[in-house]
Structures are given as C-alpha cells and as structure tokens.
Amino acid sequence: MKYFFEVLSSRIGYSRLGRILFSIERKLFISTPNLIIPIKSALMRQLNFIQEFENHDIFKVSKEIFLKIGFIKEKFKNTGFIFMNNGTLRKFQDILLKNTITFSEDNIISIIPFNIPTTCITKEFAKNEIENYLLHVDQILKLYSNLHFGLSIKVFNYTELFNLYIPLIKQNKNIKILNIADLFDNLSNFRNILKIISEIKRILDNNLIIMASGRITPKIYPILVYLGIDLIDSSYLLYLSANNFYDTIEYLLPIYKMKYLPCSCVVCKGNLKNLIDNRFSPEKFDLLCLHNLITATNYMNKIKQYLTFEDYRGFVEKSSFDDTNVISALKLLDKDYFDQIRYDTPTTQKVKRVQCYGPISYYRPDFREFRERAVENFEPDPWTSLIILLPCSAKKPYSQSKSHQKFQTVLKKFPEFPTFQEFIITSPLGVIPRQLEDVYPVNSYDISVTGEWDNEEINITAGMLIKMLEKYDKNIPVICYLKEDYHEIVKIASAKLDQNIIMTNIHGKTTSDDSLRSLGKIIEEFKDFYSNKGHFEGGDYTSKSWNQKFIKILDYQFGPGSGRKIISNGVKLLRNRKQSQINLVDLKTKEKIGVFNSPTGQINLTITSLNKLIQSPSTFNKNSIVFNGDVINGSTLFRAGVLDYSNDLIPNNQVIIFNKSKNDIIGTGKLLVGRNFLKNTSTGRIAEIIEKKKKLKNQ
Structure with a gap:
C-alpha cells in the first residue's frame, strides 16, 4: 500500500x-x-x-x-x-x-x-x-x-x-x-x-x-x-462506558446520576433514558459506547472548524478554564518554548476576532511575536516633535472608534500634526504606534476592560513603553492623555526614562469636552518645545499619512528602513472593496508596489518593489528562500525545490524566492509552514506562489 x-x-x-x-x-x-x-x-x-x-x-x-x-x-x-x-x-x-x-x-x-x-x-x-x-x-x-x-x-x-x-x-x-x-x-x-x-x-x-x-x-x-x-x-x-460514565465534554458523569440527558444524538433520543437505572444492562453499555463516540466525534468536528476558520488559540483557552493542568501547559509553552514555537505559528489570521481571556492570553505566541517585532522594527521619524500617549478603544482599528475620532479632531487642528507621534496604550499588546493599528493582532483583539490592570499587564506594557520611548531624543515632550488606571504604567516607565512626561487633566471621560480642551491646551503649550532636526516633507496631509502608515508596516514586516526604500516617491491607493484590498502604486513610476490586505494589515510586495529593497541579493538573509532552479513553475513551492532558506521564516509571512545562484529574485510566496518544518523534512508544501518572474522567450 x-x-x-x-x-x-x-x-x-x-x-x-x-x-x-x-x-x-x-x-x-x-x-x-x-x-x-x-x-x-x-x-x-x-x-x-x-x-x-x-x-x-x-x-x-x-x-x-x-x-x-x-x-x-x-x-x-x-x-x-x-x-x-x-x-x-x-x-x-x-x-x-x-x-x-x-x-x-x-x-x-x-x-x-x-x-x-x-x-x-x-x-x-x-x-x-x-x-x-x-x-x-x-x-x-x-x-x-x-x-x-x-x-x-x-x-x-x-x-x-x-x-x-x-x-x-x-x-x-x-x-x-x-x-x-x-x-x-x-x-x-x-x-x-x-x-x-x-x-x-x-x-x-x-x-x-x-x-x-x-x-x-x-x-x-x-x-x-x-x-x-x-x-x-x-x-x-469504551472503558469509560463499561464503567457507566456519560460524556458531556465538560464532565464525565455516572449515568445513574443523569436525570436530564443534555444531548440529542440518536442514543439519547432513543432507549438510553429508559435504561439509566438499570445498572448492569448490556444494552445500556452498548448505547453508552455509541453516545460517547458520537459526542467525541462532534467535538472533534468543532475543533476542526475552529482550527480552520476561527481563532483556535481562543478556543483552547476557553476549553481549559476548569483544568489547571492545561492552563499551566499553555503558560509554560508560551514562555519557555517561544523561541521554537514562534517559527510554527502564523503571524496573521484572516477575518478572525481574537478574544483575550486574561493572563492565559498575555503571552500567546502571536501576541508576543507582535510585541517583539514592533519594538525591534519600529523606527522613529526624524521630524517627530511631540509624542502623545492615548488610551485604547473597543472598536478596531482604533481610528474608527468615536473616541479616537474625537482625539484626532483635536490633534488635526494643529498644522504641526504630521510631526506628532501617537502611541496607544493597551493590554495585552502593550504600546501600539498609530501607524500599526491595522496590523494583526492589533486590528482583531478584544479584552474585557474593568479599569484595573494586574501586575503582569502593567509590567508588559511598561516594559514596551520604555523600549519605544528610548528610541527618541530625550528632549521630545511626551504628553500622557490617559486616565488614572493607566498611570502606574507611566510611573514605572518614567522612573527609567529621561523624557519629560506631561500628565493631562482628564475631566470625567477622555472624550468629554473639558478633557479634550485640556488636551488641546497641553499640545499648544509643548508643540514648539522641541526643535527637531528632521524635515517633514510638505504636501497633502492625507496622502502623507497613508505613506507613513505603509512605510511603518513595511518596516514591521521586513525590518527598519525597508519602507523608505520601497515608498520613495509617494503612493497612490486603488481600492478593491470586494476583496478587502488596496493596490499600492508608485506616484512617480506608476508601477505597482504591492497589495495591502485589510484583514491582516500586511503588504504583499511585487518583485519590482523587492528589487528596490534588496540591493545585494547574495548577502540578503531575511524572509527568503533559495530555489533549486531559475524559473518557478506551478502555484506551489515544495520542499524539494528549496536549496537554502533564512532562519526567520514564519507561516503566513511573505517570502522572497531567489534563483539558485542567489543573484535574482524570481518569485514571492505566502509561507504555509515555518523554519522548523523546513529544517526537519525533505518533502511537503512550503509556500503558495504569489508572483513569479515571467519566462524569457529563450527559456
């Protein structure tokens, strides 16, 4: 066989x-x-x-x-x-x-x-x-x-x-x-x-x-x-059935205790209910076996549904609330095995709401990957004159919420607004640059908010805030427009930073007229405090805002400086609402830069754009695979066609495909698996091809 x-x-x-x-x-x-x-x-x-x-x-x-x-x-x-x-x-x-x-x-x-x-x-x-x-x-x-x-x-x-x-x-x-x-x-x-x-x-x-x-x-x-x-x-x-146990998924209950059968399978609708008190009935054993197998099969189908189409980590967390061993296993896996598991876990999920269930969610691998990558790859703009810390919102992306629209109304009154850097403070993702609000998981997460932060949330967020603010000149003012429940985070960060952090008076809600006026006054007072050395290029604000967003997203995906290499002439947006995509076109050359996927917040770059990013292919060693050939055929890249690969490959990321001499980009793809799989197998699917270099006529 x-x-x-x-x-x-x-x-x-x-x-x-x-x-x-x-x-x-x-x-x-x-x-x-x-x-x-x-x-x-x-x-x-x-x-x-x-x-x-x-x-x-x-x-x-x-x-x-x-x-x-x-x-x-x-x-x-x-x-x-x-x-x-x-x-x-x-x-x-x-x-x-x-x-x-x-x-x-x-x-x-x-x-x-x-x-x-x-x-x-x-x-x-x-x-x-x-x-x-x-x-x-x-x-x-x-x-x-x-x-x-x-x-x-x-x-x-x-x-x-x-x-x-x-x-x-x-x-x-x-x-x-x-x-x-x-x-x-x-x-x-x-x-x-x-x-x-x-x-x-x-x-x-x-x-x-x-x-x-x-x-x-x-x-x-x-x-x-x-x-x-x-x-x-x-x-x-079968053994449990022989011992008169009835499976409800949540619990295994002795059948003789059951008065209400919580199942509508063929067994529970049939004769089982009439045999509950008959302790030694062979028929009852047979029926219990069938019920328990049907229940297990239905549960596996539910697991496959969540694994394929929903947020499976959230499903695992929900199923573990009454099992301390499973909770402990998840926490230990997240913390002690992250350096291995990060290369098996996709960085994005498509059209999925991600629920956070407290401490068990804080270090889930996709959250931790985002925090580490954001800190590592976010690069301050040289023209930044003011930093503003803002609270999160229930609606995602934040800028679509009523509260953030009010914040934006205040900020945009100032001509200097493009030189303001906004950071949103949230749990459990930490500190979110405004430009990354569309990136998964920032665009998808939801968490219960009570106004109280536990110590773990505070330490995660304060640590990330310190790392973000350390990137900036210490003389740039930092305006804290946060309610008291956030203040402990700012207090911990300020103790380790040299920046001047200015607390804003919040009158009731952050969206109240008095609070917003207070924010405007503080900005007016400190907007000219720092004389920045950088120069913000003039032009229409809206287009520049989109430019900056896409530049930061590209930095997040491919490393600091990547965005400016690719988007050097400005960008024109062509929306495809049916597919939730935006085509990015170079304003000067009219060439397609790539496609922004709204559900994931990621940009798939064209080969032309990647050539701008990679000046020296032979020394480039990020998000890349060396193909065993010069021309890609078909729509799937298999392990047999991979000669070499970089050590940072993560499922769902865009991968750059070089020819076997590693002197030419011949394609791009979406990774199906990560580094660990490539390392330990010689067969199987590796990536779906997004774009491949066209064959020359003599090839």
Whole structure:
C-alpha cells in the first residue's frame, strides 16, 4: 500500500492541518487532525453505529478477524484503518506474517505494539524493556521494508528515555506514525509532555504523523491538537462506558446520576433514558459506547472548524478554564518554548476576532511575536516633535472608534500634526504606534476592560513603553492623555526614562469636552518645545499619512528602513472593496508596489518593489528562500525545490524566492509552514506562489 502524509498549513502553536493518502488508486485522502473510532463486535451489532459512522474517515481494529471480514471492507471502503493489536510483539509478528498481503494492498497501516503487563517499573527496568522492544522492532522494519508502520512510544514517566527511540525513527523511513501511548494519561506531568513534544518537533521529520492513545478523554482534545497531535485514539471511551460514565465534554458523569440527558444524538433520543437505572444492562453499555463516540466525534468536528476558520488559540483557552493542568501547559509553552514555537505559528489570521481571556492570553505566541517585532522594527521619524500617549478603544482599528475620532479632531487642528507621534496604550499588546493599528493582532483583539490592570499587564506594557520611548531624543515632550488606571504604567516607565512626561487633566471621560480642551491646551503649550532636526516633507496631509502608515508596516514586516526604500516617491491607493484590498502604486513610476490586505494589515510586495529593497541579493538573509532552479513553475513551492532558506521564516509571512545562484529574485510566496518544518523534512508544501518572474522567450 502506498501511503504518505503531508502538512497543508501550520496553525497557532504546534497545531496544523494535513492529510493522509491511504490509497493512490482511489485517491483516498484522510484529513487531519482526526479521531480514530474503534471497531468492536458490540458496536458492529448496532445498526445505529453503522449508520452514524459509515462515512467516518478512520477506524481502529485490534483483532485479526476484522482484517478478514468482507462486510467491513465493503461498508467502509472509503475509509482508512489502523491495526493496533493488544497482544504481545510475538503475536503481532504472527498476524503480520499471515496478513502481509492485506497490509501491503489495502487501506490499512499497523502500529507495532508495546505492551507490558506491569505498570510499576523502575527507570532501569523501563530502559531495558524499551531497548528490547526497539531491537525487535528494528528487525520487523527491515524484514518488511516495503510496508509502512506506526511505532508505539512509551516513556513510563521517564522523559529522558524518549531519546532511545530517536535513532530507530531516523534510520527507518517506513515509520510513518509515532503513537505516543502513555504520555497523556496524566496531564499533571505537563512539563514532561512539553519536553517530548518539543523534541519531536525539533529533531524529527515534521511529516511524521503524531498519534495519541491511552487514557484520553474528549475534554483534552483541544490542547492535544494545539500540541500538534494529528490522530487521537478514542478507544478509552469504551472503558469509560463499561464503567457507566456519560460524556458531556465538560464532565464525565455516572449515568445513574443523569436525570436530564443534555444531548440529542440518536442514543439519547432513543432507549438510553429508559435504561439509566438499570445498572448492569448490556444494552445500556452498548448505547453508552455509541453516545460517547458520537459526542467525541462532534467535538472533534468543532475543533476542526475552529482550527480552520476561527481563532483556535481562543478556543483552547476557553476549553481549559476548569483544568489547571492545561492552563499551566499553555503558560509554560508560551514562555519557555517561544523561541521554537514562534517559527510554527502564523503571524496573521484572516477575518478572525481574537478574544483575550486574561493572563492565559498575555503571552500567546502571536501576541508576543507582535510585541517583539514592533519594538525591534519600529523606527522613529526624524521630524517627530511631540509624542502623545492615548488610551485604547473597543472598536478596531482604533481610528474608527468615536473616541479616537474625537482625539484626532483635536490633534488635526494643529498644522504641526504630521510631526506628532501617537502611541496607544493597551493590554495585552502593550504600546501600539498609530501607524500599526491595522496590523494583526492589533486590528482583531478584544479584552474585557474593568479599569484595573494586574501586575503582569502593567509590567508588559511598561516594559514596551520604555523600549519605544528610548528610541527618541530625550528632549521630545511626551504628553500622557490617559486616565488614572493607566498611570502606574507611566510611573514605572518614567522612573527609567529621561523624557519629560506631561500628565493631562482628564475631566470625567477622555472624550468629554473639558478633557479634550485640556488636551488641546497641553499640545499648544509643548508643540514648539522641541526643535527637531528632521524635515517633514510638505504636501497633502492625507496622502502623507497613508505613506507613513505603509512605510511603518513595511518596516514591521521586513525590518527598519525597508519602507523608505520601497515608498520613495509617494503612493497612490486603488481600492478593491470586494476583496478587502488596496493596490499600492508608485506616484512617480506608476508601477505597482504591492497589495495591502485589510484583514491582516500586511503588504504583499511585487518583485519590482523587492528589487528596490534588496540591493545585494547574495548577502540578503531575511524572509527568503533559495530555489533549486531559475524559473518557478506551478502555484506551489515544495520542499524539494528549496536549496537554502533564512532562519526567520514564519507561516503566513511573505517570502522572497531567489534563483539558485542567489543573484535574482524570481518569485514571492505566502509561507504555509515555518523554519522548523523546513529544517526537519525533505518533502511537503512550503509556500503558495504569489508572483513569479515571467519566462524569457529563450527559456
């Protein structure tokens, strides 16, 4: 059987969308992440089970007899099967020998079992068992080199023992699935979980399918998918059903306590309600199994919907509010593994509202990436004469809110307004230059506002404010137009800065007439205080404002100074409202500069513009890939076509594609994956091509 897995795109955290090819002849693709449904005799006797799951993508069989039943093959012919025998390794070898043709031709792949009867073992005993298992597995893999397998991985709570598996995985290319069999049984070991997941992502082929099995309940499916799990074995639900547990997703409840069934599946609408008090009913067990599997499948469908179209990180956070282990795992992942996970997490999401749920959201990777990149790449304008600190608003972008429109009315009364630099103070994103208000996640986030800031919010924002203001001449006045709840931030920053920070009198609301008059008076008093050395080019303010916005966005995307290299003659805007895009055209040359995408706040530059940015391609090493050729064909760049790449590649960013000699830009693309994927795999999709250099007639 031909078989492979490919990552289609990376999502936030380690999560990803992919597909498994189970049959080339029938073009049978199985999407991931996905849920593995067990096939058992008790389930197959239920007509409702067959009707509910006949179109499910992937099943697990554990008995040899199911490999031979023609009905199953015919009824589920458009699905994939995973064979997981619960017996010994020797028993598995016997089954493999007798069913070699089945495993080589049909839509099935086998997981090599690792079953030890005892659970209380020392580290030395565990090490010996793993080494013995790997010795036999290596023999199986070499004997059946034409077959593909899944490898069962157990560490018995000894994280360091995972390293024993790595050489075997790297040496045997017919290992296609890593079945992590005991890691998620106890989420209180979240530190060990993150260590192993991080190691898998760091050193192993990222096209390996990651599967989770063991004592797993649907409640933790969201965090498993966030950690990059592609397949989840739902077999544990059968054990829970046998022990009379009813799954509501939020809780596992004993069925005899249920008075109101909160589900409308075929089971709950049927006879289950009449069997609740019958403690030892075989029919009740069968029905509970079916209900729990239906509930788990529906939840996985919800996860896939959020992963594909919504803010998946927000979904994971919401699902974890009553699980301190998941909350701890998210926080630890955000802080301790950011330098790795940032290269797997897209910097943008399209048309998605991002909800912040408190401290659990403060360091989510896309927020932290924005803060660090904004501080690193924001460059002060040389003509800045005044800095104004403003509060945030519920409506995004800020300039569309009523409060900021009133602020702008006051500021624009002054001819010197173009020399004013506005910063919006907000949580948890910190300090936002006005020019970056359209950039994701600034244009998308929402957070509950009570007027009180916790210490973490204060420290994040104050630290960013210090870094931003340090970029400016200390003699430039800083006007603080903020209410008292912001003052602690300013107080911390001012203690470490030499700037003169002037507090404005706020009378009630910041939008009251008295407050706005106070703002105008302060500006009038200090607008000429600093004699700047820079020169603001004259002209229509509106066009200059758009110029500055796009210049700062390009700096944010490509590094300080990038915007001025590209937008040197001014820019003309051509709106395409149907596609939420603005085409940017050079005022002087009339050449297209690029396309501004409103939902993401990013600019896709043309090859012409990138040539302005990159004067010396051979020494340029940012956001770039070296292609193994001189002409790009097709609409997708694959890993086989990549000779080299820069170390800053992040999913969804625009990537510059050089020819193999690295002396010419031959295309641009939108990255589907990041640096980590490129480093650890030799196959798969890398980028969608946005523009490619046209072929010359003699090529």
